[in-house]
Amino acid sequence: MHKEQNDIIGIKPSMCGISIDVRALARRLFSKKNTEPAIKVAERFLQIFKDHGISQMQIPRFIPEISIDNLRDIGSLLPVLTDDVVNKCAKLFNIRRTWLEGVEDQIYDCHWCYTDPGRFFEDIAAVKPNGVLFPVIALSTEKSLDRHSRRKQPIVICLVERIAELDDKEIRRYTIFNDGWDWSYPKARIQLKALVRALSRVGIPVVPIYRIAKKNLKKIESGHCVPRLYLEDSRLHRVSLEDYVRSSEESAVAKETDELPVVIECIDHYNLKSPRLSPILKKCSTQTHNNILL
Numbered sequence: 001m002h003k004e005q006n007d008i009i010g011i012k013p014s015m016c017g018i019s020i021d022v023r024a025l026a027r028r029l030f031s032k033k034n035t036e037p038a039i040k041v042a043e044r045f046l047q048i049f050k051d052h053g054i055s056q057m058q059i060p061r062f063i064p065e066i067s068i069d070n071l072r073d074i075g076s077l078l079p080v081l082t083d084d085v086v087n088k089c090a091k092l093f094n095i096r097r098t099w100l101e102g103v104e105d106q107i108y109d110c111h112w113c114y115t116d117p118g119r120f121f122e123d124i125a126a127v128k129p130n131g132v133l134f135p136v137i138a139l140s141t142e143k144s145l146d147r148h149s150r151r152k153q154p155i156v157i158c159l160v161e162r163i164a165e166l167d168d169k170e171i172r173r174y175t176i177f178n179d180g181w182d183w184s185y186p187k188a189r190i191q192l193k194a195l196v197r198a199l200s201r202v203g204i205p206v207v208p209i210y211r212i213a214k215k216n217l218k219k220i221e222s223g224h225c226v227p228r229l230y231l232e233d234s235r236l237h238r239v240s241l242e243d244y245v246r247s248s249e250e251s252a253v254a255k256e257t258d259e260l261p262v263v264i265e266c267i268d269h270y271n272l273k274s275p276r277l278s279p280i281l282k283k284c285s286t287q288t289h290n291n292i293l294l
Helices: 021-050 055-060 074-080 083-093 118-127 186-202 214-221 257-269
Strands: 137-141 155-168 170-180 208-211 235-240
Touching: 021 055, 021 074, 021 083, 055 155, 074 186, 118 170, 118 186, 137 214, 155 186, 155 214, 170 186, 170 214, 186 257
Parallel strands: 137 208
Antiparallel strands: 137 155, 155 170, 208 235
């Protein structure tokens, strides 16, 4: 019988009856070492679709260059992961290409708007929510926010965009803000309240709160995981962030109404009543030269 050249272990005349083809072993190890980075790209490519609720066989709906046959195994997928395909995937989910390429572990480029809320509304305009029910969401470790508590109460704000609908299920992508909001810190709390109240002027009256474990909130805030993974069944249905920015006349469940005057002052300070801040989400102007809440 003809012996394969690449056989590593074989039975040959020797004291033990077994020998190892060192050259074949070296070739195998060298080949594995060279393909591992490419395999990582393929694995992350499949993972990012799964993390957004898209099954492997549904990937061709989003990237036509990928066929069902290409999804049989990693070996079949690797040849079609071209520069264009990797770039399309990164843009589809609003993620870092360097993560897909296996170069870094941070999935998202995080945004910020602290002391510059105009950036927040610019990002809303860029996101184009496309009819998603809650285009702005808040993630918190707390079941109930309490400004009188000295305990740190971190909050992360995310923008949500619908990119497709599969079998009556919305597929969404996210923009994460890592401003380090803390409800127990007055200056941050007032500015966050001003942002939330101003959202009603652009047709976003509700900002639901999702309760997330501290370790998972940190992963989301730093851009190291897809928010969707921790949103299911975590929404607090009895309270939303806008409840903290309304007067008693505006809402029967209004909270912390005594802070509303300074919230209005903050809105005026940052010019968040500008006519340009309209439902079509035009860029709003920002004034940060004053020290009132910096």
